[in-house]
Amino acid sequence: MKPSPQSAINAVTGFAHLTDLPCYELQCAQARVIVSLYGGHVLSYQPRPGQDVLWVSPLARWHDGYPIRGGVPVCWPWFGPVSTVLNPEQQSLPNHGLVRTRMWSVQQQTVTAEFTQLTLSISVADLPSGIANVHSAAAELSLTVTLTATDLTMALSCSSPLLQQAALHSYFAVTALEQVHVAGIGQSYLDKVLANQLIRESTPVTFSQEIDRVYTAPAPVLHLDTGQHRLAIAQTGFDSTVVWNPFVSRCAAIADLADDNYNAFVCVETARLQLDHAAPLALSQKIGQQVSQQKS
């Protein structure tokens, strides 16, 4: 099929202040996405010019082993501090897995009039023994980013039946933190601020304190009002959704966040966290605007 002049994929260098970062730019109609090869990391999603749905920290770095703060980090094959189930030898291993700080390669590019799609992949051979005992060869992880005129889908997959966790750790830009609303997230969560206490609460999540929650029964489609956008976040292959905002004191303690940056984002993270059995991974998050309620 002859590609539409409005759909394209181009290699570009740099995004915002990360001027030497190798990236790809996807376009479809008015929509635009930037994907970094470092981390296999979506950095920007503009459904229309000038309106970024995602947020990247002005202090984000990518050299010296830093994961990029913002966008959509890929957490794999564990989430948060590594579990001793995956890491029985208790090696010193980074938060959120191994692939946020590695270079990925381009596997496939597809450009049509209806969508633009880029697949990145990475091969990981140095899995800790709790994963490698189940599957000793290198594991292949791929991220397929599909942009249409109306939505962005990120699909993370690993066909090996591994004991594996994963998350698409999206940082959404917000304009008024106190008005941010997440609908469909459910009423039960493990509160990481309270040592993983299980809480059941019928009131909606609000962001007036540090929030770090693993929601255990979220709906397949969440609705996020960021103040600027009303977004539908569709999830597949997940067992949890993590909601995070560091608020004042935790934000001040994080080196690659400015002190007031907690006001600028909330994370809504589509996650698979179970460690009960080894299985292939197919996790996706699709971000679309609720057109009927879109704010100008």
Ligand SMILES: O=P(O)(O)OC[C@H]1O[C@H](O)[C@H](O)[C@@H](O)[C@@H]1O
């Ligand atoms: O600082 P990072 O390793 O990027 O993690 C940032 C945050 O990610 C998730 O939201 C976790 O639930 C939080 O506990 C963690 O603080």
